[in-house]
Structure formats: C-alpha cells, structure tokens
Amino acid sequence: xxxxxxQQAMIREAMESIAQRxxxxxxxxxxxxRRTIVAVSAADRxxxxxxxxxxxxxxxx
Amino acid sequence: xxxxxxxxRLALEHQMLHSQGMxxxxxxxxxRDDSYYLFGTAQTNAGRSYDLYAPMPQGFPDQRPSxxxxxxxxxxMADGRALSDxxxxxxxxxxxxxxxxxxxxxxxxxxxxxxxxxxxxxxLKALLWLEAxxxxxxxxxxxxxxxxxxxxxx
Numbered sequence: 160x161x162x163x164x165x166q167q168a169m170i171r172e173a174m175e176s177i178a179q180r181x182x183x184x185x186x187x188x189x190x191x192x193r194r195t196i197v198a199v200s201a202a203d204r205x206x207x208x209x210x211x212x213x214x215x216x217x218x219x220x
Numbered sequence: 221x222x223x224x225x226x227x228x229r230l231a232l233e234h235q236m237l238h239s240q241g242m243x244x245x246x247x248x249x250x251x252r253d254d255s256y257y258l259f260g261t262a263q264t265n266a267g268r269s270y271d272l273y274a275p276m277p278q279g280f281p282d283q284r285p286s287x288x289x290x291x292x293x294x295x296x297m298a299d300g301r302a303l304s305d306x307x308x309x310x311x312x313x314x315x316x317x318x319x320x321x322x323x324x325x326x327x328x329x330x331x332x333x334x335x336x337x338x339x340x341x342x343x344l345k346a347l348l349w350l351e352a353x354x355x356x357x358x359x360x361x362x363x364x365x366x367x368x369x370x371x372x373x374x
Contacts, residue, residue, distance in 0.1 A: 191240075194241065195265055196347045
C-alpha cells in the first residue's frame with residue numbers, strides 16, 4: 160500500500176511550510192499539545208514545549 | 221540481569237519522556253522475561269500514526285537501543301516498494317530491519333552513542349525521521365535530502 164493521491168496532497172500541504180522555511184526564520188520544536196514536531200517562527204517565543212532544533216538534537220550524526 | 225542502576229535509569233527515562241510532553245511514549249517492563257521496552261504511537265503533522273518500539277538492550281544505557289517502526293508494516297517508499305527491501309540505507313537512515321519486516325530507524329551511530337543520551341532525545345529524532353519519511357512520500361526525494369533541509373533551516 161502506498162499513499163494515495165489525496166494522502167499525498169495532504170502530506171505535501173502539511174510539509175509545505177517546513178519545506179519553504181528560510182534559514183534563521185523558523186525552528187523545529189516539539190509541540191507538547193499536539194505531541195508532534197512543528198515549525199514555528201524564530202521570533203515566536205510563545206511555543207511551550209521542548210524547544211530543540213535538529214542540530215541541537217545531533218540529528219543523524 | 222538488570223542492575224539497580226539500570227532499573228532506576230529506565231524508570232527515570234519513563235518519567236523524563238512524560239515530563240517532556242512525550243506522553244505518547246512509555247517505558248514498559250515485561251515481567252515474564254524481565255525485559256524492558258519503549259513503545260508508543262507517534263503522530264505526524266499530517267495526522268498519520270506510526271507505532272514505535274524499542275527493546276532495551278542488556279547494556280543500556282551504555283548500549284544503543286534499536287528503534288523500530290512496527291506499524292504500518294510494511295512501510296512503503298514513494299515508489300510503492302517496501303522500505304525494508306533496502307536494508308541498511310544511508311540515504312534513508314535505516315538499519316537492518318527486524319525479521320517481521322519492521323523498519324529500524326538509524327537514530328544514532330553506535331560509535332556516537334553514549335550513556336548520557338536519553339530516550340526522549342531518541343524519540344525526538346524518531347519524530348523528525350517520520351516527518352522526513354512523509355516528505356519522502358510526498359516528493360520522492362530520499363530522507364537524507366530532507367534532513368539537510370531541516371538542518372540548514374534551524
């Protein structure tokens with residue numbers, strides 16, 4: 160089973176904001192409420208959760 | 221046989237997961253064979269769910285725990301093939317699959333692993349891997365291409 164056209168469109172839409180991020184503009188953070196990774200504006204300090212970037216997490220070292 | 225220090229560490233890992241808001245993951249003890257494992261269902265931005273399973277090795281925390289995606293199984297690539305067909309894949313950040321076909325996420329290399337790395341950081345990587353996997357499904361690009369994007373954007 161693979162992702163159907165609708166699923167792919169949904170995934171693509173959900174990922175768009177992450178894919179279009181610019182360096183220094185956004186951060187990946189763990190949203191405790193949604194319990195998933197979200198991209199937020201670097202200026203947005205209202206995020207309450209584990210504020211950690213992929214680099215901070217030593218992602219795939 | 222687990223030492224008292226290991227048992228205390230595993231209990232602490234469970235508490236830390238929950239205190240960091242990762243209440244979807246828990247460390248469980250299997251009394252039948254006195255084993256420990258982490259299990260939980262992760263949800264991505266797109267709303268899809270994935271079961272994650274990490275049996276704790278006897279050498280934990282000095283030894284790196286393996287981390288598997290047990291559901292969906294098989295996990296498909298964008299072209300419809302099973303991701304497990306690739307086996308160890310640098311571009312997709314996977315290690316040897318389980319005999320069940322469950323994908324093993326490469327979260328840390330053995331040489332880079334050390335006892336100070338906590339399970340909530342492992343699961344954070346798992347969540348990032350799942351987001352990258354869904355980006356792969358949407359675009360057909362390999363996971364390592366998306367990881368570079370994530371790294372360059374933070």
